[in-house]
Amino acid sequence: MTLTKAQLVDTIHETIGLPAKKSVEVVEILLEIIKQALEDGDDVLISGFGKFCVNDKAKRRGRNPATGEDMMLDQRRVVTFRCSSVLREKINK
Helix, strand or coil: CCCCHHHHHHHHHHHHCCCHHHHHHHHHHHHHHHHHHHHCCCCEEECCCEEEEEEEECCEEEECCCCCCEEEECCEEEEEEEECHHHHHHHCC
8 A cells, every 4th residue: 555645644634633734734844845855965864764865876878678779878866765773673573
């Protein structure tokens, strides 16, 4: 099952008792803060959950799987996630 943004909003609304519109704002603001930090190249550490890291990938040779043609893939930035030991233990119970 996938956890959606709407489910996060509903859970905040039900758990804290925040009005639905405020719950939407909270989720949107939180995600915007995380996106902005990652865009700036900063890592995002959420204690007890994990760490989102921005990594640079160099330009590299690749292959078009449809045609088999060699091509150069541009350099890019990717986001990786490493879960905390607390989360890892909880998942593996």
